[in-house]
């Protein structure tokens with residue numbers, strides 16, 4: 001077989017194919033939004049250039065890009081892990097919230113101690129709280145057959161209201177000193193250290209990359225991951241092979257929730273330093289787009305979370321420069337998700353076309 | 364007779380496999396043509412090309428002398444070609460009628476003209492002797508009926524050339540007879556039929572002509588009248604096939620499986636097993652014969668931990684298996700060849716090597732602490748591929764790309780390799796070619812020689828007669844008769860299968 005020809009690389013290597021597919025989805029989104037901008041009376045090219053200038057143009061801007069990348073990376077991994085087990089965890093926003101609450105609590109309740117230990121405690125508490133918020137829907141699904149989408153939507157709302165209550169005027173976590181609806185500021189030793197001066201960028205991004213690699217290992221090298229994927233792809237065959245569907249649903253949703261909890265914890269300890277009611281601006285929902293664009297592969301998700309980080313941080317500058325509402329990037333996000341959904345049938349079509357045409361006599 | 368389809372020098376390759384190697388095939392109008400060939404010979408591929416699902420690399424297709432190029436099944440359907448795949452493509456929650464008109468709806472204003480479609484369909488179905496209830500939900504009708512829906516769908520869309528890919532593999536003998544009648548009446552009305560099967564008796568019974576494929580090439584094209592079963596088998600596999608397995612004389616040992624008075628529900632929560640008892644000893648093959656739907660599926664599920672029992676007891680080598688899960692059944696020493704390889708047997712999106720270690724992931728040498736050793740898995744897969752003659756481009760291809768028979772061989776290989784105390788085999792040779800059937804039967808006999816207990820559930824009476832030391836007849840969820848192998852005729856068993864003396 002002619003190994004060197006481009007189409008062979010394109011077709012036979014699934015990850016290359018996946019990459020091309022994701023790239024096309026992003027490209028089409030930008031092209032479509034180009035026309036939307038045009039129709040709504042903006043000059044698209046300067047707007048786009050402002051978007052990227054905002055994201056890369058300055059040290060601060062680039063720091064902000066990586067800063068938004070971080071929670072997206074964690075939550076994208078969380079969504080992907082559940083997705084691999086055939087579960088649709090749209091509860092990450094609630095799991096992030098719970099993680100943030102727990103991290104903030106241990107952040108201010110414990111006085112100054114060894115920073116490494118303090119951060120470790122807060123992060124673990126966050127992961128645990130998020131994990132709890134994933135365990136509940138997992139348990140409900142395994143025991144009573146409650147669809148996870150229903151239960152996590154409810155759990156999302158419980159988490160939002162719970163956080164709002166905690167920092168409300170009568171709330172138990174409300175800061176007594178100032179008037180903000182927020183918790184006390186966490187101890188110095190609970191703050192995740194910043195990496196670069198004059199930016200808010202902190203070490204969380206590296207933790208995210210380490211976790212991404214770990215999730216990759218979990219999925220593709222560990223026995224547990226093999227079973228999770230088996231349950232996700234064909235629960236009937238997995239069950240016949242002695243793999244417990246229920247057990248793995250519970251484990252996977254708990255781990256997925258824990259990843260959301262990590263996102264929340266890192267966000268509180270690295271950025272806000274205190275708990276606000278809605279401290280996460282929808283990272284848990286963007287996680288879906290991040291995971292799908294990253295082909296639900298941890299390594300792909302590192303790249304896709306970076307792209308969404310760019311969109312988030314650049315959009316502020318874009319809005320400031322040209323008055324384009326920064327929600328325009330949500331349109332881009334939505335179109336990307338749409339094309340990734342479409343690209344499954346389209347991808348098969350293209351792949352088949354090329355296969356049909358080009359797979360000649362070289363066997 | 365006129366040649367209606369000509370496929371000329373068709374070449375089709377997949378990565379690592381040449382599935383069709385320069386095939387030329389002529390189909391005459393109004394004939395029933397059988398495509399015969401080993402597992403992986405390229406039959407399904409060739410027919411998928413004709414149906415426009417795959418595009419060939421080289422070669423030409425002519426319909427009624429006119430060259431055609433299909434870019435999808437839609438084009439083939441427009442040209443009057445229809446195909447019933449082995450795995451039906453119906454929507455279970457729709458009624459028969461809704462399934463039939465799906466994709467070719469008659470529209471009246473904004474609403475569907477269901478009444479007109481219904482009239483038309485009723486007319487077609489009675490013309491071909493395929494009466495059925497158009498308002499029943501597909502999920503509620505039998506497999507045989509579902510197949511009729513597929514056939515009706517083709518007729519409704521005006522197909523003149525009908526391709527059936529292994530239509531009889533999942534049917535009961537009764538349903539097969541009815542299918543023959545339908546095929547006859549289709550032919551009488553001038554339809555052309557291409558029929559893929561592994562059952563040589565069927566070929567002799569129903570076809571006008573046989574084309575034998577091997578390794579992607581046409582080996583022979585003969586008039587059915589001029590050949591016989593033995594010769595066909597020889598052409599297919601390139602050697603003589605015996606059709607009778609040597610039954611080794613082994614002493615039966617201790618009782619391995621003991622099932623006492625079990626009750627269980629089916630998936631619709633209706634009683635399926637009603638006080639069933641049986642036992643199987645080491646070194647013994649016990650066959651369960653019966654008409655489909657008498658509790659076989661539930662029996663196998665109950666014995667593999669996939670379905671709960673209401674009451675009664677199951678012992679495996681003396682261990683009480685009440686309320687145990689599937690994993691615990693495996694640990695206790697069962698292996699399970701499921702009746703539906705696509706549902707329970709394989710994960711089609713997983714590579715072959717991952718499929719071949721399903722259920723082994725916690726065992727040595729694959730389990731290394733919390734890790735799974737995928738290199739060990741690949742080596743293991745290569746060994747099984749050799750040992751069981753699984754035809755595949757390699758261990759890394761997805762199980763879904765294997766031919767039907769080779770998928771089945773993969774499942775059998777994995778399960779036999781567990782070295783079970785008891786093998787629960789349900790329809791183990793479904794979709795296999797005669798050579799592979801012989802091979803699998805030998806393997807089952809080897810297992811018997813190794814002193815394993817074997818429970819064989821099959822709709823193929825000949826398979827049961829051929830292999831079993833004892834034959835049990837299952838009827839309405841109970842064992843109603845027991846025979847010693849070799850001391851009973853098919854007719855006697857057949858009578859019991861229908862409920863005995865009534």
Ligand SMILES: Nc1ncnc2c1ncn2[C@@H]1O[C@H](COP(=O)(O)OP(=O)(O)OP(=O)(O)O)[C@@H](O)[C@H]1O
Pocket residue numbers: 377378380381382400401402403404405406407408409754755756764765766767768769794
């Ligand atoms: N989609 C595919 N991708 C890759 N290889 C394929 C694909 N479909 C079929 N093959 C390969 O092509 C060869 C022929 O397969 P095909 O399904 O045509 O066999 P078959 O004659 O129908 O066999 P069986 O009797 O087992 O159904 C096999 O080696 C199979 O592995």
Ligand SMILES: [Mg+2]
Pocket residue numbers: 406407408528766767768
């Ligand atoms: Mg086939």
